[in-house]
Amino acid sequence: MGNDSMVTHVVAALALVITASWALGAAARKLRQPPVIGQLLAGVALGPSLLGLAPDGVYDTLFPEQVKPVLTALAQVALTLFLFAVGYELDLRQLRRHGTVTSVSLSGFAIPMVLGAGLVTVLPGSFRAANGGRPIDATFTLYMAVALSITAVPVLAGIIRDQGLAGSMPATIAMAAAGVIDALSWPVLAVCLSGGEDGSMRGWLARMALLASYVLVMVCVVRRALVWWRDRPGALMTDPVPVAAALALASAWATSALGLHVIFGALLAGIIMPRRLDGVPDDQVLRPLQQTGGLLLPVFFTISGMSVELSGLRASDLLLLLVLCLTAVVGKVAAGSLSARGSARLPWRDSLLIGVLLNTRGLTELVVLDVGLRAGVIGPRLYALLVIMALFTTASAGPLIGLLHRPAATSPSPPKVTVTARRSPAPGPAPSGGLPQTPGRRRRHRGR
Secondary structure (H helix, E strand, O other), X not given: OOHHHHHHHHHHHHHHHHHHHHXXXXXXXXXXXXXXXHHHHHHHHHOOOOHHHOOOOHHHHHOOOOOHHHHHHHHHHHHHHXXXXXXXXXXXXXXXXXXXXXXXHHHHHHHHHHHHHHHHHHOXXXXXXXXXXXXXXXXXXXXXXXXXXXXXXXXXXXXXHHOOOOOXXXXXXXXXXXXXXXXXXXXHHHHHOOOOOOOOHHHHHXXXXXXXXXHHHHHHHHHHHHHHHHHOOOHHHOOOHHHHHHHHHHHHHHHHHOOOOHXXXXXXXXXXXXXXXOOOOOHHHHHHHHHHHHHHHHHHHHHHHHOOOHHHOOHHHHHHHHHHHHHHHHHHHXXXXXXXXXHHOOOHHHHHHHHHHHOOOHHHHHHHHHHHHHHOOOOHHHHHHHHHHHHHHHHOHHHHHHHHHHHHHHOOHHHHHHHHHHHOOOOOOOOOOOOOHHHHHHHHHHHO
């Protein structure tokens, strides 16, 4: 395939991918579901599971093998810019602000990890069969633990907004806890994937030393240089977006050269990027990168969906899928609700709502699964099962929130309080505000 033909195929494939992702994402939103569900389903539909079944080689014509590496590279660039914005928005001070957030975060991270690792320990044969005979070692066990502990902050923010929960106590705690959970998950995932090619302890220690040195350089040297660049005379006359984009891409390249995924460098670059003097992310930096990454992010969803080969699943995999879904839901909901109830003494309904919100996986889970697939930790069959699990947990958030949130919104609690006060007047003096006078005022109002 020549260069001109390659460009033609890439442009046509991008047009098809963006259109299909936009259409199914809009359809998902109309069904009160996060758009990421429709966008991922668009990738499954455009992949070998559905479009590959069409006759006359339609799939190979639209997506020839020579085009897929280009689409994958575009998807990684979009993911790099988007995750830089995620790291830039990440507020690590949440751990110091609220004891409830700390309790919910640690429980929502540790308990699902323990359940995930325990599940691998109990069912090693099932995982080995679903993972194509790959070894069930410490790397795989730790990876599965992280995969079951993820909460997707961007998708969670959209669900909170669409469900009318913005500003409520459960939504505030869940959003803060989700950010802390992500901040804890990425380093653990980096440690999990830092082993040498031969899996030796020596190779792992060498790579961890290089990674620690890189983090120190970024925090102690690069961040100080960025702060000087921001505060220098005439800084208001320059555009910070190219610097931020170059920093994200260069840091992604560095972590990739260290044997890790590009997402780790992108997140680290976003974390060290200086904010405004009041601690708020600079909108001039954040919005362009979010928009650019978000425009091409459907390519990542499509590439992820194309990797899901449903035809390769077997009947025995369905039982493992059921166990994975139950473990994922129970771990997150139980951890979030019990810790919120114990630390903040919230009502059970609000505590359960926090657990349901933390059960949202979506985009972040897809990133973790993509990393595991490309690193060879998981194979195509287990990848497909985990993608279905991520879709199920994310799609179930809306209906469960409706069940928990609707009664609280329609509860006629104020009339009940006044009726009780009228039937059982207190023998002592009335509180300030004259509660015993309220029925009289109400009768005069009715008489008018």
